[in-house]
Amino acid sequence: MVHVLEARIRAALAAHIRGVYNLDVAVVTERPPRIEMGEIATPVCFDLAKRLKRAPRQIAAEISAQLPPIEGVERVEVAGGGYVNLFFARAAFLASVVKDAEAAPALAPADAPKCIVEHTNINPNKAAHIGHLRNAALGDTLVRVLRRAGRRVEVQNYIDNTGVQVADVVIGFVHIAKKSPAEVQALAAQPKFDYLCWDLYASVSRFFEEDKTRMALRGETLQSIESGVGAASEMAGIVAPAIVRCHLATMERLGIEYDLLPRESEILHLKFWDSAFEQLKQRNAIHLAASGKNAGCWVMRTDDTGNAAAAAEGTSEDDDAKIIVRSNGTVTYVGKDIAYQLWKFGLLGKDFQYEKFHTYADGRTLWSSVSSGGDSSAPAFGKAAIVYNVIDARQAYLQNVVVAGLRALGFNGAADRSIHFSYEIVALTPRCARELGYTLSEEDAKKPYVEVSGRKGLGVKADDLLDRLETAALAEVAERHPELPADEQTGIAHAIAIGALRYFLLKFTRTAIIAFDFKDALSFEGETGPYCQYAVVRARNIFRKLQEQEPAFAMASLARVDLAAASSLLTGIDGNSFWELVLLAGSLGTQIEAAVGAQEPAFIAKYAFQLAQAFNLFYHHHRVLTEEDSAKKVFLLQLSRLVEVKLVAALELLGIEAPEKM
């Protein structure tokens, strides 16, 4: 609601300035430092002062006196050295926020431009760890925020089922564990198969270190898997899908769902690369290096930031170019990624076939790519207007190369709308690594944090962390609500655990490296998900008690704001504190806009915490149910309801459920 009014104010000021001073200026608005100074301020007169060669305060006085009335704005004041401060009509604002809170958010029409968000993308060869959780939590929250902002979103989780990491685990099963495909099939049907592979994968690293000649196995294994023929391919065909199901189950615990699993095997078998290769050659986006260290490779020249450089004939610069096709004729990961990115925009000229892979509890169908015999009822995937790739910051260079590839093909629009949704990694504090039983090298022990490594088996497994959180939460719930049946207790504990985990992963901005520590991640106090959830529970307790004490209370009366009563209650010292709460509750839309604009889910997390904090303050200062003045009681109930609705909505965007009790 605030963002609507703010936009209106900006437009009105810009129009007024254009009319009176004949100047076109971009009007910047901001929040004044204190609530007594109004809700919106603009420093635009400092700008005007320069161009009109007059004192800013004088201009501000002129504007505030002459500005025509703006709907929703009660008065305008001059402040400081030349600020124009605007004051909202408080009661009317409350009424509109209350009305807005009852309306369901608008969904995107079926023909709206589509956004694709690709996230999670865990190699299907081991259990998911804390680093993967950050990717998935960020990606899923981006999806929720975009949908709430009225966008149509398709969620993809790319499965590299033919890569080195899967090959390594296959080597582990064949050469270390000495298992037959049938035996692996049986193991894959057991619970925690991903844990078994986690350990096996770490042992494969040691297996290679012991005898470097064993590396030859990797080439053979990879070739079998890529071609789809042979024993290794058969084994990979068992391992990868089984691990994918483990990952899906882990993510489902966190409330994360996908629409499509595009698999690398189909990109290979349906020869997506061949189509991309033809386009790249035709447009001279890549060329065959004739000499130098990359002789015999197809390379793409890029500048330092990954922009495609002119692909003129030459030799020396080829050494710095990015190899797309190796001298043995096989395509690199980046090449395949260019093909995949083209497909996402509908620019490849080829499509996958699809089959149903999984049905979620809410009825959503998860599809997987297949190379033949697809289901003709599959929806139309791909052909997006905007593509968000949720990938960690270390891969920025490669993402730039992919975009450079699109640009070199002349797809500048698609290149501009290819967004690397970048984020920093989750690392472990040295203390945490030791706690997990790892002995650190001297070098690592000195560092502020240690990188998680699936290859070394160093990391906090997602399901382990969730289990610990659920256990800790259950202990709290059992103590507070011994009367509740066990299944209800575990349900609440689950919600709290997810709240703590997702909030922990989302409260940091994307550029912050998270140094993981169990102490912080397991906390339910302070700036945490459970703190926000608890504020909702408090609000709900008020209404539960109200129903018990006054069953006849007309809940419908909460939907109608008495303007006269609200106006008087929103005045004065107490009025200001009420007003701050109303204003914050009416700012969710502003926060969503900011989160989409800056591509920063942490904005929503910060907002949820601030709103919870403001409500806790309100809760502490005002006793709602014992309020004698009936008009004031209705008002206090309206504020409580407003906060409940907005906080639940904010938490929903973070993928956090607010329980009825906790």
Added chain:
RNA sequence: GCGGCUGUAGCUCAGAUGGAUAGAGCGCGUGCCUCCGAAGCACGAGGUCGGGAGUUCGAAUCUCCCCAGCCGCACCA
């Protein structure tokens, strides 16, 4: 070497597009449950915003130069 990110309170981090007195959580200290639940609230201590120069009416924010740390720059993904 080239490119990117980071440096704000004891610790972990917010301060998007320059704006009024730089904030939060944790930790520490002191208080607050006969009360809609204390997973809470209040108060307090704690800052050369890495350093320096510049642009500006105004800089934590923009520019340049240093310093420190991290990450990229594979015929791996």
